[in-house]
Amino acid sequence: MYALPCGAMPCAKLLCCFCCCQLREGGGTSYGGDDGGSLRPMDAEQLRECGHRMVDFIADYYKSIERFPVLSQVQPGYLKELLPDSAPNRPDTLDTLFDDIREKIIPGVTHWQSPSYFAYYPSNSSTAGFLGEMLSAAFNIVGFSWITSPAATELEVIVLDWFAKMLKLPSQFLSDAPGGGVIQGTASEAVLVVLLAARDRTLKKHGKKSLEKLVVYASDQTHSALQKACQIAGIFPENFRVVKADCSKNYAVAPEAVTEAISVDLSSGLIPFFICATVGTTSSSAVDPLPELGNIAQGHDMWFHIDAAYAGSACICPEYRHHLDGVEKADSFNMNAHKWFLTNFDCSLLWVKDRSYLVEALSTYPEFLKNKASQANSVVDFKDWQIPLGRRFRSLKLWMVLRLYGVENLQSYIRNHIQLAEHFEQLVLSDSRFEVMTPRIFSLVCFRLLPPTSDHDGGRQLNYDLMDTANSSGKIFISHTVLAGKFVLRFAVGAPLTEEQHVDAAWKLLQDEATKLSGSA
Amino acid sequence: MYALPCGAMPCAKLLCCFCCCQLREGGGTSYGGDDGGSLRPMDAEQLRECGHRMVDFIADYYKSIERFPVLSQVQPGYLKELLPDSAPNRPDTLDTLFDDIREKIIPGVTHWQSPSYFAYYPSNSSTAGFLGEMLSAAFNIVGFSWITSPAATELEVIVLDWFAKMLKLPSQFLSDAPGGGVIQGTASEAVLVVLLAARDRTLKKHGKKSLEKLVVYASDQTHSALQKACQIAGIFPENFRVVKADCSKNYAVAPEAVTEAISVDLSSGLIPFFICATVGTTSSSAVDPLPELGNIAQGHDMWFHIDAAYAGSACICPEYRHHLDGVEKADSFNMNAHKWFLTNFDCSLLWVKDRSYLVEALSTYPEFLKNKASQANSVVDFKDWQIPLGRRFRSLKLWMVLRLYGVENLQSYIRNHIQLAEHFEQLVLSDSRFEVMTPRIFSLVCFRLLPPTSDHDGGRQLNYDLMDTANSSGKIFISHTVLAGKFVLRFAVGAPLTEEQHVDAAWKLLQDEATKLSGSA
Known part of the structure; x- marks a missing residue:
């Protein structure tokens, strides 16, 4: 069992004595009142005491994060054995809770913030993002309409404009144009809402019974979120056109x-209405040809969406901005600040060129939500730009990231990861037992261990075993994909704590495991 | 301008000196490196320093929360005047940021946690919920599949089982049955996912071209989230059957x-497939007759969903549990722990009786997400129970609320609010100028100022003005609805800090404003 050195910090002890002695009785503090009437669930001094203890717990977690296996090694069902089967009637102490987090929860955590996390794409945490999450949780507003916290809506409009300028998006995507930006939870929700906007725009023209004729175009490298969005929106499965990537x-x-594909569909009487392009595909960070796809979309009056969930972050650097050339032809553009931009999950940024389509597809306006500002049409109500009604104050964390780090540092942060990925790519190239599978564009390296020519499944099992033994060691976490039928390992650099030493150690581990596997083959 | 007394606390000063002197240079700490390479966005000691400062800021906010206007009094566009129009190139200091939060953000916040917040329904914050948000933000995992953090999925399964037992839900809703619980972001997402499950279940039987025949039933008191879910799912607008409530x-x-309504639709060749009942409607906290609606649904092989977003919390008290009688006939049941259950937003609990319908409607399984545990079918992957792919570790906060308060205290917490609402109801009844509009069931009181018999619009403007002047005073925030054509004021007790003195003060304010309005009429 991996134990946190928590409680041993002088700072934590000091805090307990300093802030909270009046709350403490005996060995542990109980946070429920002894009778219900005295429960003070939002007592400022209790919040202060407990908050300080949690800060120390979390800082200690980050100090010791390299001591945990990156990928959790527990077996399915492990937690059920460790917890009671019903909620406690009486309150537990915070000390007991911390013990349980250390002993029962943390072993089941896969440490996305570990410097040796290289799986999928990153999910960045940062001090600034964390502070933003704290403040958002503290205000705990539900910002569906402007009036429910004007600062939440207005700060979101402002930071999305800031970000659009950082990405040099065309001015139509800014809030003073017919467009504008909005924070969605995830890229899945972003593509769903624009698909709905596009669907309803098309149905308005062709009649709602033409739903069965609507066709969506994507590549076989497009994220599965689009397929799911089509399922949700009622697009007929046979009209989800998956074009094989090149x-x-x-x-x-x-x-x-x-x-x-569009020509064939048109001649069958179908209605092509949506193209999704990707900048930085999930499998290999490929970049679809935006200008050409944009021209096709415009030529057929189709909605053109760009999913840059991962690679969008890189495009704040002038030397990578050219990957967005063609965005001026897009109807909507999405990137995830929660992936590779130091903004804690969730924070997915979506811009549209004409917000009226979103609002038309997603607005409701019941009596109980009516208010002066909304009725005067003088404000944005983001409830009409998204699936849920309620929404958190997520712009705070993005604002804090931009303010506390500044654009230049953020650019350097991205460049550093890309250099580390380049370094890893060189290491792979230097070992003739391995091959790099696609040219590296951003911070993802796709590679594999070359199978013997006699290999029965073209290296699938060999590379699966390499990944599995590496991940089972607890020392790193990498993931895989399949490209052109080949099982490929993905090494995505992007965790906030990753340094060259972690890349080197990961490579050494992979080399050593490869040697063992080759020896036993 | 309302200023926080922050920075004046000895605790905060001590922390800065104690923990962080090595990070400080000159007057303020900059959190970006001076060159990009040195940016350490997740340095544990910097996180500790900044986290402690934020805890003090937040505790001070709660100490002074009664000094702010409950409903923000800013004008549309206020923030644009106060912030620059692009992101800073160089980092700002945390001190500057705190100044901006005090001077620019807080004036635009509507204080949902104020003890004098009585609008809409509550959005509870608590120390336990806040700690859970902190820890979740710290791990910052993306829990789409079991493997991406087994503890996130398993703790969610366990606490949803705990909660189902607290509500005495039938055993089919538990995870060891074909059913199970899941945390959604909001009740809107909950009703959308079950509508999609029901839609696809029905289309499987009748063929996908029968989408245009599917009919949904609800009352005119059902939350607008259902209408929006229907729009999203492609239900034809004319097939959203709104039955007038009684x-x-x-x-x-x-x-x-x-x-x-069902008979008429059946005779027109339509396919009734979904009934939504509400326990605690948004306007007046009405309770639909679950057993009868359940029978109707079962008789026609329709999906029966229960939305208890607000009032579900009360049903953990034995004396209110009878409002859920009939839930055994439901296919799905939803309540929001983030409303009136001390769990910070967002945390909406959804249980289904047969999870396979959710999974069938919402699953995708791309190569890059395949893993041993999922392929062995030995685990739950919650990505297939929800709209987005990514998901936060939200079970932590619910677990902490249950652990740190205990069921008995939570029951008392609910009862206390209901008693306060009863108290308010008595106050209204004691003043013959007012009338109570519906019998109070939980913690919501619907009332209005009686208009003179000669009143041209039946009291609409009068009550609007009463609400508007009360809200504009900054002293309370209440909202409104319309019932049977009458403009009705809603007084929802449920903020964590609300005590009898706040209810009394709110009533006094309403009485005084009523006197002024009557005098000027």
Whole structure:
């Protein structure tokens, strides 16, 4: 069992004595009143005491994060054995809770913030983002309409404009144009809301019974979130057109293939209405040809969406901005600040060129939500730009990241990860037992251990075993994909604590495991 | 301008000196490195320093929360005048940021945690919930699949089982049955996912082209989230059947009216497939007759959903549990722990009787997410129970609320608010100028100032003005609805800091404003 050195910090002890002695009785503090009437669940001094203890617990967690296995090694059902089967009638102490977090919860955590986390794409935490989460949880507002906390809506509008300028998005995406930005929870929700906007825009023209004719175009490298969005929106499954990406172009889609698919569909009487392009695909961080796809979309009056969930962050650097060329032809653009931009999950940024389509598809206005500001049409009510009604004050954390780090540092942060990925790529290239599978564009390296020519499944099991033994060691966490039928390992640099030493150690581990596997083969 | 007394606390000063002197240079600490390479966005000691400062800031906020206007009094566009129009290139100091939060953000916050907040329904914060948010933000995992943090999925399964037992839900809703519970962001998402499950279950039987025939039933008191879910799911607008609630039954729906609507639709060749009942409607906290509606749904093989977003919390008290009688006939049940259960937003609990319908409607399984545990079918992957792929570790905060307060205290907490609402109701009844509009069931009182018989609009403007002047005073925040054409004021008790003195002060304010309005009429 991996134990946190928590409670041993002089700071934590000092805090307990200093702030909270009046709350303490005996060995542990109980936070429920002894009778219900005395429960003070939002007592400022209790919040202060407990909050300080939690800060120390968390700082200690980060201090010792390298001591935990990156990928949790527990077995399914482990926690049920450790917890009671019903909620306690009487309150527990915070000390007991901390013990349980150390002993029962943390072993089941996969440490996305570990410097040796290289799986999927990153999920960045940072001090600034964390402070933003704290403050948002403290205000605990529900910002569905402007009036329910004007600062929440207005700060969101402002930081999304800031971000659009950092990305050099066309001015139509700014809030003083017919467009504007909004924070969604995830890229899945972003693509869903624009798909709905596009669907309803098209149905308005063709009649609602033409739903069965609507066709969506994407590549086989497009994130599965689009397929799910189509399921939700009622797009007929046979009208979700998956165009095979071009392996000669690093798995970007070939515009000609899209044009051809559209022609076939048009001649069948179907209605092409939505193209999704990706900047930084999930499998290999491929970049679809935006200008060509944008032209196709415009030529057929289709909605053009760009998913730059991961790679959008890199495009704040001038030397990577060219990957967004063509965005001026898009109807909507999405990137996740919670992936590689130091903003704690969730914070997915969506811009649209014409917000009226979103509002038309997603607005409701019951009596109980009516208010002066909304009725005067002088404000934005973000409830009409998203799936849920309620929404958190998420702009705070993004604002804090931008303020406390500044654009130049954020650019350097991105560049540093890309350099580390380049370094890893060089290491792979230097070992003839391995091959790099696609040209590295951002901070993801796709590679594999070359199988013997006689290998029965083309290296699938060999590379699966390499990944599995590496992950089971607890020392790193990497994930995989399949490209052109080949099982490929993905090494995505992007955790906030990752340094060159972690990349080197990961590579050494992979080399050592490869040697063992080759020896036993 | 209302200023926080922050920075004046000896505790905060001590912390700065004690923990962080090595980080400080000159007057303020900059949290970006001076060159990009040195940016350490997740340095444990910096997190500790800044986290402690934020805890003190937040505790001070709660200490002084009564000094702020409950409803923000800013004008639309106020923040744009106060902030620059692009992100800073160089980092700001935390001191500057705190100044901006005090001077620019807080004036635009509507204080949902104020003890004098009585609008809409509450959004509870608590020390335990806040600690859970902190820890969740610290781990910052993305728990789409079991493997991405087994503790996140398993703790969620366990606490939802605990909660189901607290509510005495039938055993089919527990995780060891074919059912189970899951945390959604909001009740809007909860009703959307079950509507999609029901839609796809029905389409499977009738063929996907029958979408245009599917009919949804609800009352005119059902939350607008259902209408929005129907829009999203592609239910034809003319097939969203809004049955007028029965004003003689406190605006609960009459089952006979639903039966009649179904008969008409059946004879038109339509397919009734979904009934939504509410326990605690948004306007007046009415309770629909669950057993009768359940029978109707079962008789027609329809999905029966219960929305108890607000009033579900009360049903953990034995004396209110009878409001859930009939839940055994439901396919799905939803309540919001983030409303009136001390769990910070967002945390909406959804249980289904047969999870396979959710999974069938919402699952995708791309190669890059495949893993041993999921493929062995030995675990739950909550990505297939919800709209987004990514998800936060939200069970932590609910677990902490249950652990640190205990069921008995939580029951007392609820009862206390209901008693305060009863007290307010008595106050209204004692003043013949006012009338109570519906029998109070939980902690909401619907009332209005009686208009003179000659009043041109039946008291609409009079009560609007009463609400507006009260809210504009900054002393309280209440909201309104319309019942049977009458403009009605809603007084919802449920903020964690509310005590009898706040209810009394609110009533006094309303009485005084009523006197002024009557005098000027």
